[in-house]
Amino acid sequence: MKGESRNLVKRLPRVVILGAGFAGLTAARSLSGKAKVVLVDRHNYQTFLPLLYQVATAGLAADHVAHPIRGALRKLDIDFRMGSPISIDHKNKSVKLDSSETIEFDHLVIALGSATTDFGIPGVTDHALGMKNIHEALRIRGEVMRRFEDLCRIDDGSKLTITVVGGGPTGVEMAGALAELKRGPLKLDHPSSAQRIHIRLIEAGPDLLPSLHKKLSNKTRKDLETLGVEVALNTKVAKVHPDRIDISNGESIESEITIWAAGVTGEPVMKKLSLPILNGRIEVEPTLQVVNYPHIWAIGDIAGAKGKDGRFLPMVAPVAMQQARFIATQISKLASIGKLTEFSYKDKGSMATIGRHKAVVEVGRLRLTGAIAWFAWLWLHLFYLLGGRNKIGTMADWTWNYLTFDRGNRHIMDGAEL
Amino acid sequence: MKGESRNLVKRLPRVVILGAGFAGLTAARSLSGKAKVVLVDRHNYQTFLPLLYQVATAGLAADHVAHPIRGALRKLDIDFRMGSPISIDHKNKSVKLDSSETIEFDHLVIALGSATTDFGIPGVTDHALGMKNIHEALRIRGEVMRRFEDLCRIDDGSKLTITVVGGGPTGVEMAGALAELKRGPLKLDHPSSAQRIHIRLIEAGPDLLPSLHKKLSNKTRKDLETLGVEVALNTKVAKVHPDRIDISNGESIESEITIWAAGVTGEPVMKKLSLPILNGRIEVEPTLQVVNYPHIWAIGDIAGAKGKDGRFLPMVAPVAMQQARFIATQISKLASIGKLTEFSYKDKGSMATIGRHKAVVEVGRLRLTGAIAWFAWLWLHLFYLLGGRNKIGTMADWTWNYLTFDRGNRHIMDGAEL
Numbered sequence: 001m002k003g004e005s006r007n008l009v010k011r012l013p014r015v016v017i018l019g020a021g022f023a024g025l026t027a028a029r030s031l032s033g034k035a036k037v038v039l040v041d042r043h044n045y046q047t048f049l050p051l052l053y054q055v056a057t058a059g060l061a062a063d064h065v066a067h068p069i070r071g072a073l074r075k076l077d078i079d080f081r082m083g084s085p086i087s088i089d090h091k092n093k094s095v096k097l098d099s100s101e102t103i104e105f106d107h108l109v110i111a112l113g114s115a116t117t118d119f120g121i122p123g124v125t126d127h128a129l130g131m132k133n134i135h136e137a138l139r140i141r142g143e144v145m146r147r148f149e150d151l152c153r154i155d156d157g158s159k160l161t162i163t164v165v166g167g168g169p170t171g172v173e174m175a176g177a178l179a180e181l182k183r184g185p186l187k188l189d190h191p192s193s194a195q196r197i198h199i200r201l202i203e204a205g206p207d208l209l210p211s212l213h214k215k216l217s218n219k220t221r222k223d224l225e226t227l228g229v230e231v232a233l234n235t236k237v238a239k240v241h242p243d244r245i246d247i248s249n250g251e252s253i254e255s256e257i258t259i260w261a262a263g264v265t266g267e268p269v270m271k272k273l274s275l276p277i278l279n280g281r282i283e284v285e286p287t288l289q290v291v292n293y294p295h296i297w298a299i300g301d302i303a304g305a306k307g308k309d310g311r312f313l314p315m316v317a318p319v320a321m322q323q324a325r326f327i328a329t330q331i332s333k334l335a336s337i338g339k340l341t342e343f344s345y346k347d348k349g350s351m352a353t354i355g356r357h358k359a360v361v362e363v364g365r366l367r368l369t370g371a372i373a374w375f376a377w378l379w380l381h382l383f384y385l386l387g388g389r390n391k392i393g394t395m396a397d398w399t400w401n402y403l404t405f406d407r408g409n410r411h412i413m414d415g416a417e418l
Numbered sequence: 419m420k421g422e423s424r425n426l427v428k429r430l431p432r433v434v435i436l437g438a439g440f441a442g443l444t445a446a447r448s449l450s451g452k453a454k455v456v457l458v459d460r461h462n463y464q465t466f467l468p469l470l471y472q473v474a475t476a477g478l479a480a481d482h483v484a485h486p487i488r489g490a491l492r493k494l495d496i497d498f499r500m501g502s503p504i505s506i507d508h509k510n511k512s513v514k515l516d517s518s519e520t521i522e523f524d525h526l527v528i529a530l531g532s533a534t535t536d537f538g539i540p541g542v543t544d545h546a547l548g549m550k551n552i553h554e555a556l557r558i559r560g561e562v563m564r565r566f567e568d569l570c571r572i573d574d575g576s577k578l579t580i581t582v583v584g585g586g587p588t589g590v591e592m593a594g595a596l597a598e599l600k601r602g603p604l605k606l607d608h609p610s611s612a613q614r615i616h617i618r619l620i621e622a623g624p625d626l627l628p629s630l631h632k633k634l635s636n637k638t639r640k641d642l643e644t645l646g647v648e649v650a651l652n653t654k655v656a657k658v659h660p661d662r663i664d665i666s667n668g669e670s671i672e673s674e675i676t677i678w679a680a681g682v683t684g685e686p687v688m689k690k691l692s693l694p695i696l697n698g699r700i701e702v703e704p705t706l707q708v709v710n711y712p713h714i715w716a717i718g719d720i721a722g723a724k725g726k727d728g729r730f731l732p733m734v735a736p737v738a739m740q741q742a743r744f745i746a747t748q749i750s751k752l753a754s755i756g757k758l759t760e761f762s763y764k765d766k767g768s769m770a771t772i773g774r775h776k777a778v779v780e781v782g783r784l785r786l787t788g789a790i791a792w793f794a795w796l797w798l799h800l801f802y803l804l805g806g807r808n809k810i811g812t813m814a815d816w817t818w819n820y821l822t823f824d825r826g827n828r829h830i831m832d833g834a835e836l
Contacts, residue, residue, distance in 0.1 A: 044563055045829040061811065063479035068828040070607040082567040099571060134831055145462055149500040153517060189488040389818045389826030393479065396814045400807045408807030410486040411463040413552055415833050 012036050013335050016095055016105040018085050019267075020046050020069050023300025023320035024111035030328030032076040034335075038103055040095075042084045044069055048385055050317065051394070052131055053170065056140040057177035058185065058407040064393040066134060067386035085112075088273050093295065107295050107331050110270065110282060111324070114301035114315050117265035117280065123240035128260040131170065135414070142414035143257050144178070148186060151193035159196045163245060163255040165237055166262035167203025167210070169352040172220055174261055175201040176354040179227035185407045200230040200255070202237065202245075204262070209360065211314065211350055216360040219369050223354045237262070264315055266302040278304050281312065286342035288327050297330070299323035305343060313345050317384070322346065353377045356402070430454050431753050434513055434523040436503050437685075438464050438487050441718025441738035442529035448746030450494040452753075456521055458513075460502045462487055466803055468735065469812070470549055471588065474558040475595035476603065476825040482811045484552060485804035503530075506691050511713065525713050525749050528688065528700060529742070532719035532733055535683035535698065541658030546678035549588065553832070560832035561675050562596070566604060569611035577614045581663060581673040583655055584680035585621025585628070587770040590638055592679055593619040594772040597645035603825045618648040618673070620655065620663075622680070627778065629732065629768055634778040637787050641772045655680070682733055684720040696722050699730065704760035706745050715748070717741035723761060731763050735802070740764065771795045774820070 013035045017024045020041035028039045045066040054060040069080055083097035094104045116132050118124035129143065130136045147160050164175045178199045186194040201208075201224060207217040208224075208231065221231050236248035245255045265280035276283040276291045281304030283291040288305060290296040298304075300320035305313050313319045326343050333340060349363030351373065359373035368376065378398065385391050401407055431453045435442045438459035446457045463484040472478040487498055501515035512522045534550050536542035547561065548554045565578050582593045596617045604612040619626075619642060625635040626642075626649065639649050654666035663673045683698035694701040694709045699722030701709040706723060708714040716722075718738035723731050731737045744761050751758060767781030769791065777791035786794065796816065803809050819825055 043830065044567060045831075061479040061481035062831065063481065063827045063829060066829040066831065068607075068826070071603075071824070071826070071828070074606055081571060082564075101571060134829075135833060146500075149462060153499060153519060185489075188492055189486075387826060388822075389815065389824075392814045392818060393811060393826075396810045397807065400810060404806075406489070406807075408486070408489070408805060408811075409481045410489070411481060411484040411552075412461065413463075413480065413484065415553060 011335070013106040013331060014038075014104060015107045015109060015331060016040065016103050017109040017111055018095070019111035019113055019300070019302075020080075021049075021111060021113045021300060021320065022317040023113070023324045024109065025069070025072060026321045026324035027109055027111060027299060027328055028073070028078050029076065030325050031331065032078055034328070034332050035107070037077075038079040038081060038105075039069070039073070040081045040083055040085065040097060040103075041069060042082065044082050046072065046386060047134055048390070049132070050381060051385070052134070052137045053174045053177055055134065055409070056131060056137040056144075056174065057181045058141055058145075058410040059177065059181075059401055060394060060397050061409050062134050062138055062413075064390050064397065065137075065385075067390055072386055084269060086272060088275075088296075090274070090293070105295075107297065107334075109327060110273070110275070110290070110296065110298040110302055111300045111320070112267040112269055112302045114264040115267050116260055117263045118260070119263055121237055121239065124237075124260055127240045127242050128165070128258040130260050131174070132264070138414040140257075140259060141410075142412045144181070145410055145412045147256060148190075148193060148197070151196055152190045155192065157196070159198055159254070160256050161198045161200060161254045162257045162259065163200045163202060163253070164259045164261055165202045165245075166260070167201060167205065167208040167231075167233070168261065169209060169350070171201060171203070171259075171261035172208055172224065172352050172354060174259060175199060175229045176224055176227060176358070179224070179229050180355050181407060183228065184405045185410060188406065189410075198230065199228065200232060200253075202232045202235045204234070204236045206233055208233070209350075209352055212352075212360060212362045213367055216362055216367055216369065220352065220354060220360055223358045223369075227355050227358075264301065266304075270302060279312070287330065287340045288323060288343050289340075297327045299327055305345075307345055316350075318348055319345055351377050351380070429753070431524040431749060432456075432522060433525045433527060433749060434458065434521050435527040435529055436513070437529035437531055437718070437720075438498075439467075439529060439531045439718060439738065440735040441531070441742045442527065443487070443490060444739045444742035445527055445529060445717060445746055446491070446496050447494065448743050449749065450496055452746070452750050453525070455495075456497040456499060456523075457487070457491070458499045458501055458503065458515060458521075459487060460500065462500050464490065464804060465552055466808070467550070468799060469803070470552070470555045471592045471595055473552065473827070474549060474555040474562075474592065475599045476559055476563075476828040477595065477599075477819055478812060478815050479827050480552050480556055480831075482808050482815065483555075483803075485808055490804055502687060504690060506693075506714075508692070508711070523713075525715065525752075527745060528691070528693070528708070528714065528716040528720055529718045529738070530685040530687055530720050532682040533685050534678055535681045536678070537681055539655055539657065542655075542678055545658045545660050546583070546676040548678050549592070550682070556832040558675075558677060559828075560830045562599070563828055563830045565674060566608075566611060566615070569614055570608045573610065575614070577616055577672070578674050579616045579618060579672045580675045580677065581618045581620060581671070582677045582679055583620045583663075584678070585619060585623065585626040585649075585651070586679065587627060587768070589619060589621070589677075589679035590626055590642070590770050590772060592677060593617060593647045594642055594645060594776070597642070597647050598773050599825055601646065602823045603828060606824070607828075616648065617646065618650060618671075620650045620653045622652070622654045624652055626651070627768075627770055630770075630778060630780045631785055634780055634785055634787065638770070638772060638778055641776045645773050645776075682719065684722075688720060697730070705748065705758045706741060706761050707758075715745045717745055723763075725763055734768070736766055737763055769795050769798070 116130035301315040501517040534548035657664040719733040
């Protein structure tokens with residue numbers, strides 16, 4: 001008996017997963033028991049990216065959108081390593097980490113996620129604020145609150161313009177939350193200064209939330225305008241300066257704070273891994289195996305997987321989690337010499353929140369707006385938030401914000417003041 | 419009528435308060451309506467220092483021990499300025515801030531608080547971690563969790579020794595919380611690594627919590643030892659190295675992480691203000707006026723005020739708040755040509771928490787230990803925590819920690835990993 005179970009353990013494939021976001025963590029959990037899994041991430045926590053904009057706009061405590069990875073792995077037979085990949089040794093099937101550790105694998109899963117891209121537009125990297133991790137969110141919060149303090153000090157009628165670039169869900173939610181921060185807490189803090197804040201949302205295309213139905217796009221624009229956000233469609237950024245933005249039509253507009261929510265690309269660390277890259281994402285087969293590397297898989301934002309329409313799948317959590325569960329099955333199949341299948345994404349819909357009682361939801365042909373959509377958004381996000389403590393803490397923060405119209409997390413704690 | 423009220427407004431003294439800690443904020447609130455107050459702080463939030471060690475040991479979210487100052491001043495006629503003082507113009511009675519603003523005053527209140535001091539011991543500044551602000555607390559959390567990840571990676575029996583220097587309330591609470599972090603969450607995360615963490619508390623004198631009764635000091639030591647903390651009394655630090663500490667008796671002990679809770683002195687920014695300084699604190703009359711400057715007051719940690727026994731008053735919140743209310747009355751008296759009185763501190767007792775159901779409380783001749791003392795500590799701290807959101811959030815975190823024996827805020831987010 002004992003020898004048998006030892007044999008069984010021996011036969012389990014060794015799987016190394018790079019990245020513990022929605023894709024990597026879901027894959028690790030799905031493979032637990034079926035493989036010997038080592039999960040690798042540069043942080044010791046998972047960041048709940050969909051709520052990062054609320055940290056940036058003082059609605060949530062930074063710690064509430066993070067969850068310790070080891071906490072999520074308890075009672076599962078999964079190893080965790082904090083670190084970043086430096087290189088893959090394809091011959092010996094091993095991956096080297098910046099902690100100078102080398103880990104061997106039978107299967108390698110690349111789930112490193114995405115990073116902000118500037119599309120080569122000058123000035124973005126230097127003068128615009130990204131929003132892909134907790135530090136960037138705290139930096140945005142710090143910049144907004146610092147500039148607000150400047151307004152309070154210098155009562156000479158000077159204005160503060162905050163521009164959010166990008167009309168996708170992140171940009172829309174960010175612009176809406178900034179508008180509510182201005183209209184509520186900052187107005188209570190110093191009315192005349194709050195009035196001098198101008199919030200603008202810029203989108204290069206003709207629609208906000210282009211993946212949703214046109215009706216919802218229009219509703220989103222109207223809701224944002226009701227909140228006092230200036231929405232500029234068909235407006236392409238040519239260059240970002242410290243205090244203004246050049247538009248491609250030759251105009252130049254004021255912008256003391258520019259927030260870049262315009263585009264994401266595969267996490268640049270992937271370039272070290274000598275894997276085929278296409279359009280900023282790792283090239284994969286329909287089976288999610290990396291092209292030419294049948295034992296390496298790519299899932300989530302970093303994978304250049306395509307939908308039935310031949311277009312890249314969106315960089316969203318549902319895609320990542322479906323892919324994660326899919327490759328877990330694929331790897332098990334390979335272990336039992338089963339036949340691989342092709343991944344197909346089941347679109348369960350999209351949603352974005354704009355402000356209090358204002359959101360848009362599209363699930364198949366069902367389209368919701370207003371308070372119902374807003375509560376649906378709240379509950380879904382609370383449901384997917386990792387960890388009971390974060391759920392309770394977030395619920396507490398939200399209830400407080402909802403009842404008081406206030407936002408308690410206005411602290412400038414991005415470290416720039418040190 | 420209108421002219422009369424304008425005259426009344428004119429007669430209100432202009433008071434500038436430097437620092438929005440317990441002392442400064444209490445003074446501002448007490449003077450509201452009786453003076454034209456400008457409150458100045460380098461942060462836009464007040465830090466609740468008594469709970470900082472819980473941020474450092476993963477028990478509380480960083481945002482929960484901070485409270486936006488403007489939020490605390492709403493509905494009061496008090497101006498707030500974010501900034502640090504650069505100099506005082508004693509002739510023209512004005513103070514210059516690093517925001518290049520100059521503010522005139524009739525009365526100036528110095529409430530800048532305290533900073534860690536190394537007593538001139540070499541290596542402390544470079545190799546020991548202080549704990550006087552949120553960033554330092556997050557740095558401690560980051561260092562502990564990073565070293566823990568190292569232990570998990572290198573399973574070669576190597577140890578991690580964390581030394582807390584200073585047996586006052588801060589050191590005791592820190593050592594106890596570290597022990598509970600090790601025994602609970604870290605043990606659940608990776609049992610064999612948690613076992614290799616050694617926690618030590620060093621005190622130069624013969625007693626922990628020397629301001630309390632000897633019985634409570636002994637109980638504190640026993641409680642800490644029950645939690646697995648090595649307590650070393652009569653142990654003076656001679657030099658701190660990156661991985662060890664030299665003791666004054668010639669011994670050298672291992673210490674990969676050294677936390678400095680051994681001493682505080684008046685915030686060094688005071689040196690710019692050309693005021694008399696004695697033993698690291700601003701020299702004050704029994705009336706709390708700065709010696710030779712009858713229109714400048716010093717309160718809280720930075721004030722070198724003495725008790726009836728001729729010794730400096732302890733640097734604790736109750737002293738700061740009593741002094742704040744006292745000088746508010748003094749300033750009002752001066753406005754109505756009343757006679758100044760001398761400040762005397764009413765000691766309402768001291769307390770320190772050691773761990774779950776373990777605390778010591780001394781109020782006059784009443785001495786409590788164990789669960790009663792612990793719950794008394796919890797409620798008092800919750801009561802003094804600023805802001806309903808922080809109260810709710812802290813209560814949520816504490817309830818979670820209490821019921822699950824876990825600590826959810828183990829995230830390494832001190833910025834050192836960027």
